[in-house]
Amino acid sequence: MSSAHTKTEHGHTDHNYLNHGSGIWSWMTTLDHKRIGLMYFATVATLFLIGGFFALGIRLHLAKFGAEPLLSPDTYNKFMTFHGAIMVFMVIIPGIPAFLGNFVLPIQLGAKDVAFPRLNLASYYIFIAGALIAASSMIFNQVDTGWTFYTPYSTAKTSNGVILLVLGAFTMGFSSILTGLNFIVTTHKLRAPGMTMDRIPLMIWALYSTSIIQILATPILAITLLLIGAEKTLGVGIFDPDLGGDPVLFQHFFWFYSHPAVYIMILPAMGVISELITAFSKKTIFGYRAIAYSSVAIAAVSFLVWGHHMFVSGQSTIAGIVFSIITMFVGVPTAIKLFNWISTMYRGTVTFEAPMLFALGFMFLFTIGGLTGVFLASTGMDVHFHDTYFVVAHFHYVMVGGTLMALMGGIFYWFPKMFGKMTSDLGGRISWVLIFTGFNVTFFPQFVLGAMGMPRRYFDYLPEYTNLNQISTVGSWLIGLGFLVGLITIIHGILKGEKASDNPWGAKTLEWQTSSPPPHENFTTTPTVTAGPYDFR
Amino acid sequence: MSWSSLIPATSFMPIQATEIAKEVDLLYAFLIIASLVSFVILIGGMTWFLIKFKRTSVDQKSAYITHNNFAEFLWSFIPLVIMMGIFYWGMVIFEKLRTPPEDIAAEIHVTAEQWAWTYRYANGKEFYSSANDPMIVPAGKATKLILTSKDVIHSFYVPAFRTKQDAVPGKLTQLWFEPKQPGEYIVFCTEYCGTKHSGMMIKIKAIPPEEYAAWYHAEKKGADTPADLGKTLFAQKACASCHSIDGSRIVGPTMKGLFGSNRKFADGSQAKADENYLRESILVSSAKIVEGYPPAMPVFQGQLSDEDVANLIEYIKSIK
Ligand code: HEM
Ligand SMILES: [Cu+2]
Numbered sequence: 001m002s003s004a005h006t007k008t009e010h011g012h013t014d015h016n017y018l019n020h021g022s023g024i025w026s027w028m029t030t031l032d033h034k035r036i037g038l039m040y041f042a043t044v045a046t047l048f049l050i051g052g053f054f055a056l057g058i059r060l061h062l063a064k065f066g067a068e069p070l071l072s073p074d075t076y077n078k079f080m081t082f083h084g085a086i087m088v089f090m091v092i093i094p095g096i097p098a099f100l101g102n103f104v105l106p107i108q109l110g111a112k113d114v115a116f117p118r119l120n121l122a123s124y125y126i127f128i129a130g131a132l133i134a135a136s137s138m139i140f141n142q143v144d145t146g147w148t149f150y151t152p153y154s155t156a157k158t159s160n161g162v163i164l165l166v167l168g169a170f171t172m173g174f175s176s177i178l179t180g181l182n183f184i185v186t187t188h189k190l191r192a193p194g195m196t197m198d199r200i201p202l203m204i205w206a207l208y209s210t211s212i213i214q215i216l217a218t219p220i221l222a223i224t225l226l227l228i229g230a231e232k233t234l235g236v237g238i239f240d241p242d243l244g245g246d247p248v249l250f251q252h253f254f255w256f257y258s259h260p261a262v263y264i265m266i267l268p269a270m271g272v273i274s275e276l277i278t279a280f281s282k283k284t285i286f287g288y289r290a291i292a293y294s295s296v297a298i299a300a301v302s303f304l305v306w307g308h309h310m311f312v313s314g315q316s317t318i319a320g321i322v323f324s325i326i327t328m329f330v331g332v333p334t335a336i337k338l339f340n341w342i343s344t345m346y347r348g349t350v351t352f353e354a355p356m357l358f359a360l361g362f363m364f365l366f367t368i369g370g371l372t373g374v375f376l377a378s379t380g381m382d383v384h385f386h387d388t389y390f391v392v393a394h395f396h397y398v399m400v401g402g403t404l405m406a407l408m409g410g411i412f413y414w415f416p417k418m419f420g421k422m423t424s425d426l427g428g429r430i431s432w433v434l435i436f437t438g439f440n441v442t443f444f445p446q447f448v449l450g451a452m453g454m455p456r457r458y459f460d461y462l463p464e465y466t467n468l469n470q471i472s473t474v475g476s477w478l479i480g481l482g483f484l485v486g487l488i489t490i491i492h493g494i495l496k497g498e499k500a501s502d503n504p505w506g507a508k509t510l511e512w513q514t515s516s517p518p519p520h521e522n523f524t525t526t527p528t529v530t531a532g533p534y535d536f537r
Numbered sequence: 538m539s540w541s542s543l544i545p546a547t548s549f550m551p552i553q554a555t556e557i558a559k560e561v562d563l564l565y566a567f568l569i570i571a572s573l574v575s576f577v578i579l580i581g582g583m584t585w586f587l588i589k590f591k592r593t594s595v596d597q598k599s600a601y602i603t604h605n606n607f608a609e610f611l612w613s614f615i616p617l618v619i620m621m622g623i624f625y626w627g628m629v630i631f632e633k634l635r636t637p638p639e640d641i642a643a644e645i646h647v648t649a650e651q652w653a654w655t656y657r658y659a660n661g662k663e664f665y666s667s668a669n670d671p672m673i674v675p676a677g678k679a680t681k682l683i684l685t686s687k688d689v690i691h692s693f694y695v696p697a698f699r700t701k702q703d704a705v706p707g708k709l710t711q712l713w714f715e716p717k718q719p720g721e722y723i724v725f726c727t728e729y730c731g732t733k734h735s736g737m738m739i740k741i742k743a744i745p746p747e748e749y750a751a752w753y754h755a756e757k758k759g760a761d762t763p764a765d766l767g768k769t770l771f772a773q774k775a776c777a778s779c780h781s782i783d784g785s786r787i788v789g790p791t792m793k794g795l796f797g798s799n800r801k802f803a804d805g806s807q808a809k810a811d812e813n814y815l816r817e818s819i820l821v822s823s824a825k826i827v828e829g830y831p832p833a834m835p836v837f838q839g840q841l842s843d844e845d846v847a848n849l850i851e852y853i854k855s856i857k
Contacts, residue, residue, distance in 0.1 A: 073732045146729050152706060153689040157651070157731060241707025244838070247690055248705060282592070283599035290609055312692065313703050314710040317635045321628050328620040332613055339612040342583045347600035349592035360583070367579050371572040378623050380630025381564055384699040387692065387727040451549040451565075453696030455727040458735035462723075537601050 016420065020520040031117035032520060036124050037103030038418065041411075044095050045487075047131065051086035054079045056480055059442075061459075063473035064466060069459075076459045077144035084147030089169050090131055092403050093261060096268035097214075098127070098179055100410045101207045103418060105183060107511035108201045110192025110529065112521040115185040119178055127175035134168025137161040146457060148258075151239035151250040155231045163232055166225040173218045173225075176264075180214030183207050192510070194529035198292075201509045201533040202285065205292040206271025209299040213260045213267075217303070221257035224250070248313050255306035263302045265399055267295055269406035270337060273359050276409050277341050279507040280356035281348030284534040287340040294333035301330050311382050320379050327377040334370055338363070353505075354428025358409030361436045365401025369394060372447065387457075390450025396443045408435070408486060415490070416504045420517040421497030427489030431482050438478025445472045509533050544569050554697035554716050554743075560630050561699040567626070571619065634700055637713035642678035642746070643753075646763070646847050649684070649691035649704040649726070652733035656682075659851065660753065661762040671742035675749035676719040682712045683812050685843060692728035695741060703728055709812045716743035767852025770845055779834065782856050789834060790827050796854045801828040815850045 017034045027035055057079050061070040071079065106114055114120050137143055141161030145154040154162050187200065187208050200208075228250075230236050237243025239250045270291075278285045285291065307315060307323035341363065350356070372394045376382045385391060412428050415421075445468040454465045461469065503512040510533075514523050544566045553559045646657040656672050657663045664670045674680040684693055684704040693712060694701040702712040716722065726737035744752070761769075771777060779788035796815070801807050803826040808814055817824050819841065822834035841849070 073735075077732065077734075144731070150690060150729070153729070153731060157689055241705075245707075247707065281590070281599065282597075284601060284603060286602060287604045287609055290604070311631075312701050314705050314708055317632065320631060324627060324631075325621075325624050328624045329617075331620050332617050335616040336609070336613055338579055339609075342579060342586065343602075343605075343608070345583065345586040345590060347602065348586075348590050349597045349599045350587055350590050351592045352587075360587070363583060364580055367576060371575055374572070374620065374623060375565075375568050377620075378564065378568070378627030380561060380627040380634065381568065382627075383631065383634055383701050384561055384696070386701060387694075448546075448549050451546070453551050453694075453723075453725070455694065455725050455735070457729040460735045536599055 015519060016515065016517040017520050018419070018517050029121075031113065031121055033102050033106050033114050033117065033120060034418070034518065034522075036120055037099050037101075039124055040094065040099040040102060040127070043128065043131070044091055044099055047086055047090040048483075051083055051091055052480060052483065054083035054086070056476055058083060059473040059476040062461075063470045065470070065473075071459075073459045074144060077146075077457075078138075078142045080457055081143050081146050082138055085134065085143075085165060085169070087399075088147055088261075088265075089172055090134070092265045092399055093176065094127065094172075095407050096272060096403065096410065097183070097207060097210055097264070098123075098175075100272065100407070100414065101183065101210075101268060102179070104414060104511060105204060105207055106186060106190065107417075107514065107518060107522050108204055108509050108533075109187065109190055110195055110510050110523065110527045111186060111190035112523075114182045115189055116182050120182055123175045123178040123182070126178070127172055130168045130171030130173075130175065132168075133171055134165050137164030137168065140164070148254060149225075149228060149250075150254075151228070151231070151245075151247045152241065154228060155240050156242065160232065163229050166228050170222050170225045170229075173222045176214045177218045180211035180218075183211040184215070192527050192529055195510075198289070199529055199532050202274035202288070202291050202295075203268075203271035203509075205295050206267045206269075206274070209295040210264050210267045212296075213264050213299050213302065217257045217260040217264075220253060221261075224253040224257065227253075248310070248315065251310055251313055252306065255309045256303075259306040259309065260299075260302040262395075262398075263298055265403050267298065269362070269403040270295065272406040272410040272413075273341060273362050275507075275509065276355050276359040276406075276413055277344050278534045278536070279413070279505050280353065280359070281345050281350050282506065282536050283344055283348035284532070284536050285340070286343035286346070287336075288532065288534070290336055291340050294336050297333045298330060301326065301333075305330060308377060308382070311379055312386055324377055324379045328374075331370070331374060331377070338367060338370070353412075354423070354425050354432060355409045355413035355505075357429060357432045358405050358412065361432060362402055362405040362409065364436075365397050365405060365439065369397030369399075369401055372397065384453075385450055387455055388450040389446040389454045389456055392456045393443045393446035393450060396439075396446075401439055401443075405435075408432075411490065413505070414511075415493060416500030417511055417516050417518070419494055419497065420500050420515075421493055422500045422504065423489050423493035423497055427485060427492065431486035431489060434478050434482030434485060436482075438475045438480075438482055441475030442472050442479060443475070445469075445475075508535055551696040554718065554720065554722055555699070555714055556717065557630065557633055557714075558697065558699045560633070564623075564626050564630060568623065571623075637681045637711065638679050638715075640679065641681045641713070642675050643680040643749070645672065645674075645680065645682050647672075647682045647684045647693065647704065648687060648843070649693070649730075649737075650687040651689065651731050652726075652737040654693075654724075654737075654739050657763060657847070658753065659762060659764070661765075662753070666739050671721065671740040672724070673749065673752055674716065674741060674743050675746045676716050676743035678746055679713055679715045683847075684710045684712060685847075687843065689730050690728045691726045691730050691737070694725045694727040695722055696725070697722040701727060709816055711812070716741070719743050719745055763848040763851040764855045765852075767848035767850070770841075770849055771852055774837070774841075776849075789830055792853050792856045794857060796856075800825070802826060803828050812850055815853060816846055819846055819849060 017032055141159050143161040143165045145158055227238050231238055237245040239245040239247055305327045307319055308327045311320045415423050449465055449468050454461055500516045502516050546569045547562055547566050550562055644659055648655045655665050686704040686706040690703055690705050692703045698714045702710050720743055722741045724739045781787050781791045784791050784793040795810055798810050800810050820838045821836055823832050826832045
């Protein structure tokens with residue numbers, strides 16, 4: 001880092017959060033939300049690489065290029081489990097809230113930091129501890145249950161490694177709850193003067209709704225995971241029918257958390273997209289209230305639809321029908337958001353820098369993911385598609401196509417603020433082209449495979465599925481390459497990027513009104529807010 | 538030929554071996570069209586705006602439009618109506634998939650385990666299947682499966698019939714189908730169940746009803762039918778000391794005409810006496826007490842195997 005206190009061309013001192021204290025120790029003990037955000041970034045990016053390694057392994061195996069299978073069935077099942085567990089619990093769930101959320105939320109509110117900075121740092125270390133515990137299960141006592149841990153397979157028929165993995169997820173849950181709590185209090189208590197609730201940026205509305213889900217749903221997961229541990233070690237009979245338990249009960253518990261969790265993954269992404277689309281259309285967001293309230297509506301309804309994962313589990317027909325209709329209701333606020341974003345571009349002045357390309361990629365992929373969700377919400381149709389590759393394609397379109405595109409867009413968008421430097425726009429665009437193309441080549445054929453009847457979590461398959469699987473594998477390498485280019489672009493930006501101005505995109509929210517990178521406490525003088533967040537008049 | 542065959546995406550579906558498969562595919566074709574239209578409206582609209590409103594000079598101004606109540610109402614209301622339609626259509630098919638018809642030509646107890654299926658016919662024919670022994674069923678008639686599992690959850694999925702049902706340990710679930718034509722249809726396990734999950738396949742072989750009858754009555758593997766075995770158990774376990782089989786009332790309810798009848802319980806609830814109800818009543822009778830009877834029956838949980846229970850159920854079903 002450059003030495004502190006030199007004059008810049010703006011005339012104020014070049015003292016910012018990056019050089020406020022130096023050395024590794026100043027980072028590890030920092031209470032600054034911006035630094036904590038970046039620490040999450042480094043951690044999540046590392047985990048993403050590991051999860052990606054398993055993904056490529058899975059795909060390479062399924063391409064059946066050689067005469068011999070690449071993996072043994074047990075190894076395959078472990079790869080599938082690690083891939084799913086890492087990507088869900090350690091990448092997509094914490095990705096946007098813990099990393100981008102931590103960095104952006106207080107600045108967007110005009111606050112000096114989150115409400116409980118020490119708790120924020122503690123959340124980070126709890127996350128690390130959870131990730132380490134989970135990782136130890138991969139090294140010592142490997143798990144092959146799939147990331148859903150369905151009983152009685154997980155409790156009665158597989159290794160004790162499950163206990164470690166579950167304990168890891170349990171621990172990470174605390175991190176999630178504490179971060180959510182911190183965000184809610186920060187949003188309510190630390191807004192700058194004049195920042196009324198209807199002037200907070202949509203990113204904050206999204207993080208706020210997410211936090212509510214995190215606080216309410218995560219404890220359910222925690223209890224469920226503890227019960228698995230208890231059943232495995234002490235033999236309490238909650239889920240195992242041999243002990244008098246009910247295996248389907250586990251699915252109710254699990255999805256009661258994990259369905260809302262899907263919105264923990266996608267709502268923050270929607271927040272990012274709202275920011276990107278206004279900023280690059282240079283136009284105020286269309287239907288601010290509709291977007292804000294639909295986030296809260298989605299958060300609320302998401303608690304009532306868990307049973308749509310269980311249409312063929314043996315739950316009653318009536319239950320299936322009720323869950324189906326409620327699920328359809330979630331589709332409406334989702335559709336509202338898409339229409340609002342598109343209307344925002346209407347009569348705007350749109351530019352296409354890398355972050356915007358990722359936002360547009362999000363729109364494209366998320367639309368496909370959302371529409372195929374309607375297929376699955378329809379009971380009669382889902383009976384055919386449940387647990388086939390159609391589902392695999394659907395959730396990758398939503399979670400990877402949606403969340404990961406938003407995450408990438410968000411990184412390129414806020415990068416200048418984070419590091420005071422620009423990334424190469426060309427690098428960002430190349431990365432986008434590769435990821436976007438590769439993604440469709442990988443996952444679109446999986447819709448077809450699902451329609452043809454190929455079940456998911458299959459080590460081996462019928463010959464008629466071969467061609468589509470091979471196409472899918474080729475696509476996965478394009479995605480891998482795309483992320484590699486993205487990573488190089490980011491590292492290059494950090495080391496050699498051109499100096500960024502305070503507001504390179506001409507955006508209106510508060511974080512762009514302070515210097516890049518911001519000073520230790522975000523603003524030299526507390527800002528006063530006099531208008532809505534996207535006032536492009 | 539129907540309009541739906543004009544949609545290329547429907548050609549990826551497996552063959553339509555049942556009437557319901559056709560109905561599912563019709564819904565599928567509709568969903569594909571509706572999705573394509575929505576996709577074109579959304580992404581097409583977006584692309585058009587992107588081209589039309591591309592920024593051309595540095596100081597260009599955007600319009601200032603904050604919202605439009607009428608448009609927002611329309612795009613919430615129209616999707617809602619369409620989705621309610623799709624919900625209803627799906628529900629109609631779902632209920633058909635879930636409700637077996639009255640006249641069942643073959644009823645088979647299917648037990649899953651890692652990594653095979655066993656099927657037992659009403660006359661005692663029994664198969665432990667790896668991929669070679671297909672499940673024989675009559676074509677053109679309805680077959681009902683009563684599913685359970687010995688170890689973990691499995692799922693019985695027949696793509697050609699567009700139907701699927703989990704086999705859950707400790708529970709009985711059911712599935713029915715009516716293959717239109719003789720033929721062989723593949724069955725996958727679709728609930729992840731460990732190492733050989735993807736190898737857990739069998740075939741259903743539908744044969745003409747006369748052939749089926751001949752096969753069914755031909756020399757069988759077990760000597761006694763499940764109902765016979767159940768009858769023996771009924772005597773051995775002294776069930777008869779409390780339950781009559783001729784309709785008269787002793788300590789507990791009679792077995793005569795019990796299966797399929799409507800039961801009223803002491804707590805005011807009701808249920809139809811299906812296989813799952815019988816199973817629960819045998820193993821843990823205190824779970825539901827029939828109105829007007831004392832909760833006097835002992836717990837048989839742990840004393841009867843799954844197979845014993847299945848045999849008892851078959852016997853009770855036979856007491857008409
Ligand atoms: C290079 C990109 C990726 C590829 C090629 C890929 C591929 C796959 C494949 C082949 C499966 C196995 C499906 C099965 O056997 O049932 C799978 C499962 C899964 N993937 Fe990915 N994936 C990628 C990225 C991601 C990301 C970023 C996430 C983050 C959420 C993710 C989440 C999941 C989940 C939750 C499962 C389910 C695991 C399970 O069935 O237990 N994937 N993926
Ligand atoms: Cu199985």
